Amino acid sequence: MVQLIVTPETALADEPICIRATGLNPFQVVTFTASLTDEKGKLFQSRAFYKANEAGNVDLDQAAALGGDYVGVHPMGLFWSLKPVNPFRRLLKQDVMNSPFYIQLDIFDSLLLEDSPKIHPKASQMIERWFSGPGLQRIPVRNGRVRGAFFLPPGEGPFPGVIDLFGGIGGLIEFRASLLASHGFGVLALAYFAYEDLPRSLLEVDLEYFEEAANMLLHHPQIQRSGIGVISVCKGAEIGLAMAIHLEQVAATICINGTNAVHETPCKYRDLVISPIPHQKEYTQIHVSGALNFRRIKGDPRDEVNQQSVLPVEKARGHILFIVGEKDECLNSKAYAEQAMEQLKSHGRSNGTLLSYPGAGHLIEPPYSPLCFASWNPFLSRPFLWGGDIRSHAAAQEHSWREIQKFLRCHLAPSRSKL
Amino acid sequence: MAQIIVHPKTALVDVPLQIRVTGLLPSQLIMLQASLTDERGELFQSQVFYKADENGEVDLEHAGALGGDYVGIHPMGLFWSMKPKKMLSRLLKRDVINSPFLVHLSVYDITKPFSSSPDSLMASETVERWYSTPGVQRIQLKEGRVRGALFLPPGDGPFPGVIDLFGGIGGLVEFRASLLASHGFATLALAYFAYDDLPKNLDVIDIEYFEEAADILLRHPKVLGPSIGIVSVSRGAQIGMAMATFLKQVAATVCINGVFLAEQIVIKYRNEKFFSFSQHLERLRINELGLLAFYSALGNPQEEANKHGLLPVERAEGHILFIVGEKDYSVNSKIHAEQVMEQLRRHGKNNATLLSYPGAGHLIEPPYSPLCVASMNPFIPRPVLWGGETIPHAEAQEHSWKEILKFLRHHLTPTSISKL
Numbered sequence: 001m002v003q004l005i006v007t008p009e010t011a012l013a014d015e016p017i018c019i020r021a022t023g024l025n026p027f028q029v030v031t032f033t034a035s036l037t038d039e040k041g042k043l044f045q046s047r048a049f050y051k052a053n054e055a056g057n058v059d060l061d062q063a064a065a066l067g068g069d070y071v072g073v074h075p076m077g078l079f080w081s082l083k084p085v086n087p088f089r090r091l092l093k094q095d096v097m098n099s100p101f102y103i104q105l106d107i108f109d110s111l112l113l114e115d116s117p118k119i120h121p122k123a124s125q126m127i128e129r130w131f132s133g134p135g136l137q138r139i140p141v142r143n144g145r146v147r148g149a150f151f152l153p154p155g156e157g158p159f160p161g162v163i164d165l166f167g168g169i170g171g172l173i174e175f176r177a178s179l180l181a182s183h184g185f186g187v188l189a190l191a192y193f194a195y196e197d198l199p200r201s202l203l204e205v206d207l208e209y210f211e212e213a214a215n216m217l218l219h220h221p222q223i224q225r226s227g228i229g230v231i232s233v234c235k236g237a238e239i240g241l242a243m244a245i246h247l248e249q250v251a252a253t254i255c256i257n258g259t260n261a262v263h264e265t266p267c268k269y270r271d272l273v274i275s276p277i278p279h280q281k282e283y284t285q286i287h288v289s290g291a292l293n294f295r296r297i298k299g300d301p302r303d304e305v306n307q308q309s310v311l312p313v314e315k316a317r318g319h320i321l322f323i324v325g326e327k328d329e330c331l332n333s334k335a336y337a338e339q340a341m342e343q344l345k346s347h348g349r350s351n352g353t354l355l356s357y358p359g360a361g362h363l364i365e366p367p368y369s370p371l372c373f374a375s376w377n378p379f380l381s382r383p384f385l386w387g388g389d390i391r392s393h394a395a396a397q398e399h400s401w402r403e404i405q406k407f408l409r410c411h412l413a414p415s416r417s418k419l
Numbered sequence: 420m421a422q423i424i425v426h427p428k429t430a431l432v433d434v435p436l437q438i439r440v441t442g443l444l445p446s447q448l449i450m451l452q453a454s455l456t457d458e459r460g461e462l463f464q465s466q467v468f469y470k471a472d473e474n475g476e477v478d479l480e481h482a483g484a485l486g487g488d489y490v491g492i493h494p495m496g497l498f499w500s501m502k503p504k505k506m507l508s509r510l511l512k513r514d515v516i517n518s519p520f521l522v523h524l525s526v527y528d529i530t531k532p533f534s535s536s537p538d539s540l541m542a543s544e545t546v547e548r549w550y551s552t553p554g555v556q557r558i559q560l561k562e563g564r565v566r567g568a569l570f571l572p573p574g575d576g577p578f579p580g581v582i583d584l585f586g587g588i589g590g591l592v593e594f595r596a597s598l599l600a601s602h603g604f605a606t607l608a609l610a611y612f613a614y615d616d617l618p619k620n621l622d623v624i625d626i627e628y629f630e631e632a633a634d635i636l637l638r639h640p641k642v643l644g645p646s647i648g649i650v651s652v653s654r655g656a657q658i659g660m661a662m663a664t665f666l667k668q669v670a671a672t673v674c675i676n677g678v679f680l681a682e683q684i685v686i687k688y689r690n691e692k693f694f695s696f697s698q699h700l701e702r703l704r705i706n707e708l709g710l711l712a713f714y715s716a717l718g719n720p721q722e723e724a725n726k727h728g729l730l731p732v733e734r735a736e737g738h739i740l741f742i743v744g745e746k747d748y749s750v751n752s753k754i755h756a757e758q759v760m761e762q763l764r765r766h767g768k769n770n771a772t773l774l775s776y777p778g779a780g781h782l783i784e785p786p787y788s789p790l791c792v793a794s795m796n797p798f799i800p801r802p803v804l805w806g807g808e809t810i811p812h813a814e815a816q817e818h819s820w821k822e823i824l825k826f827l828r829h830h831l832t833p834t835s836i837s838k839l
Contacts, residue, residue: 029701047705049703066701066702067699067700067702068704071704081705085709111701113711113799113800113801114800281468281529282448282486282529284486284487285486285490286466288790288792289506371707373708374708389707390707
């Protein structure tokens with residue numbers, strides 16, 4: 001009798017699981033599939049073809065997939081290779097507290113390219129992937145101008161405080177904040193436009209708004225006083241870098257696939273106004289899939305005419321971790337991070353680290369998140385290209401998530417109250 | 420006032436055009452758009468950004484596109500970079516005699532890229548792209564078992580005869596045959612399954628059917644004998660190679676991206692049968708957009724298991740031209756062509772040439788055809804990835820078409836035929 005054994009059946013979304021099938025015929029070709037329906041009712045699926053060993057078992061920790069959505073030994077491959085049935089949809093958990101993603105794992109005793117009502121799996125298992133750990137608290141934030149959601153781990157604390165910033169799609173994205181909080185950080189998922197009564201579109205970045213948020217976090221009774229961290233991606237990372245430079249409250253900043261200069265929107269802090277490098281949309285490229293590639297529309301920060309927009313990263317007091325996907329098709333994040341590192345070096349600073357991942361795309365997320373290669377964007381009529389090679393991207397997500405937590409623990413430890 | 424000047428406005432689809440935009444401001448940024456609605460009502464479009472020179476002109480012969488569907492200097496880029504609005508649609512002209520594709524070229528002011536609002540339209544022009552020259556005749560063929568359409572060049576002839584074979588989509592695809600006829604070849608677009616009363620599925624390749632077709636073609640009063648040529652792609656190229664192997668009437672065979680052994684299908688001719696069962700469907704790959712790549716699932720011609728499927732290609736008396744796209748994701752076209760070249764060499768024959776194009780995909784078609792990187796195949800449940808990178812694929816189409824015409828002329832004209 002065919003059995004599908006999955007442990008654990010319920011886990012945090014960034015935890016690996018063990019998947020094994022037993023009771024098959026020796027050397028039989030089988031199909032493993034994973035299916036998930038997101039909160040909007042959209043179906044995501046993955047499949048891989050394996051050959052059972054002579055005992056009629058397949059253990060995904062050891063067996064190599066022969067084909068399908070990935071090849072080789074990848075115990076979590078079914079998760080990070082999930083694809084939307086309708087292309088260009090992005091998998092993004094909205095409710096991070098009250099419900100998990102339910103994923104159905106199936107095993108079929110034949111090669112199955114596509115679901116068929118006539119063909120039933122030999123065994124199935126439903127598993128739960130949660131974006132919040134037990135005892136985690138979510139507190140909506142409407143404090144002064146600040147809008148977002150604050151995630152507090154169980155216990156007394158105090159916990160290291162972190163602000164989590166996403167990018168140009170706006171709104172409030174919470175899943176990374178809730179996951180990070182489940183690892184012992186007090187995390188504020190901070191919205192800055194297209195959310196509640198915040199401006200509809202991002203016309204300027206006012207660092208005083210982010211300072212208000214930083215102070216609010218620092219003054220929370222269960223948050224450490226010694227300085228906060230920032231984790232940020234894309235446009236959020238441009239803002240994160242500006243925060244690292246101008247706000248003394250910031251002790252550790254993670255910039256994922258961001259820029260080293262102010263682009264498109266002016267950035268201001270008190271009486272300082274940094275004018276942006278304008279986007280040049282005539283350099284947009286169209287990928288074979290029809291998706292828009294914006295990688296070349298941002299001007300070069302090394303151009304003389306753009307110098308006033310370059311962020312003075314050497315002024316940052318805390319530590320900065322640059323995380324770069326070399327196959328980022330949204331922006332040339334490798335060049336920007338390298339320029340920032342070079343700028344630190346030329347000023348005798350050594351507070352920057354660069355982790356560059358070949359094959360990773362723009363949307364580097366917590367481990368086992370499916371690669372979103374391109375997706376619909378509310379502001380554009382065509383899909384938007386993010387880039388990335390599936391396997392390398394998955395490996396980059398696993399590695400960088402560990403590094404992110406290590407970095408935050410190291411630089412936000414209470415003893416480091418040198419600020 | 421802005422103008423688009425295009426020449427010629429009416430032409431065969433494989434003829435390049437001169438496109439110039441005048442009457443702009445110096446250094447003005449514009450968007451050039453080409454759109455076409457096919458016979459099913461599907462929209463295909465390309466959009467490209469240019470900067471006018473100091474005279475307010477954009478001459479596509481010299482100006483480099485800054486962005487959009489291609490970058491760089493590509494005078495015909497607007498045509499081969501067109502993409503379907505509905506993903507996975509393939510551009511395929513069905514009526515090749517009575518109507519052209521109408522391509523609308525428009526210039527837009529670029530304040531809002533990708534939103535072609537009527538107020539930003541500055542000039543437009545329409546061109547006709549034909550798949551046959553005036554005077555090309557189309558004759559429906561239904562003789563014996565043979566089904567297809569014969570395209571005769573204008574004039575009395577006689578003309579060298581060519582059989583044109585397409586691949587696994589079945590039915591009858593005529594656009595390349597009508598183009599070949601426009602270049603002076605009497606071309607039979609030959610169907611072999613899923614057409615008229617032919618079998619619905621391709622279960623066996625019976626070369627005697629194709630021999631019947633070759634004989635019918637050679638018997639036609641306007642066809643110059645004693646031999647014919649073949650232009651074939653994909654599954655058609657597998658058949659073309661078998662025809663070249665077994666049929667003395669074949670003097671010149673063009674095989675584009677084929678598999679040249681009888682893998683998973685019986686190839687038979689009279690009392691000879693070839694077959695090998697070496698398929699590894701478990702090696703099928705699904706790419707980041709959910710498209711199916713077959714190339715690793717098909718067997719390698721050097722595998723022991725495929726020994727009995729190899730065709731005795733050394734028996735081919737005519738010449739063979741292999742055209743290979745190195746970014747073909749549906750078949751590993753390069754190793755299959757190289758295996759045949761090697762087999763011929765081992766038998767002391769040197770009647771074959773291989774043209775291998777880096778960056779080209781599976782569907783290498785006549786010049787300026789848009790790259791179809793993936794499409795639905797009626798017999799496969801998921802979209803099939805054909806592969807190809809837009810610019811190298813376009814260049815491969817341009818180069819290979821010239822080589823194909825040269826090859827056919829060289830081997831099918833009276834002086835060269837008498838050398839056989």
